[in-house]
Amino acid sequence: MVGYAMNASHTVPDIPAHRVVNRNGVLTGKHHFGHPEEMQQLLEAEGLKIIQDQIQDFKTYFWDPNELEARL
Template structure:
């Protein structure tokens, strides 16, 4: 029996590669997976990932570095707290200096 394709599992595999202290966007993950227009689906995958302890969903934000997924964490501040514990500075729900901490899987994974 062949395994059924799972977009969410592909998203989680990429998210697991994001280094500590870095962050990426829904769109960059979608682009890496060859589905550039499916950033929203990546967001749905992240919303479903909160029960998976090995998927660092807190490292995935919107294209501007905004913590748009924070409402889906156990507490409203947990996403920010996890990012700050990794050395990122957050002001008004936005990663500061996002351009210098963004992790683009296409560039970082030499695709």
């Protein structure tokens, strides 16, 4: 569902739609960007390493909202 919401907003600069990947760190939404490599380029500009459309060391970057909730 997040992907559908982000699809409508990926051209808005303030919304980091390029950060929405599937649960395994695969760039499944890259076809929604203007250029096929744009999503990967944006992520790499943030320091992530991508190989074959998958974020390497994904556990390091994964945001788990349940962890935040547990701390509150």
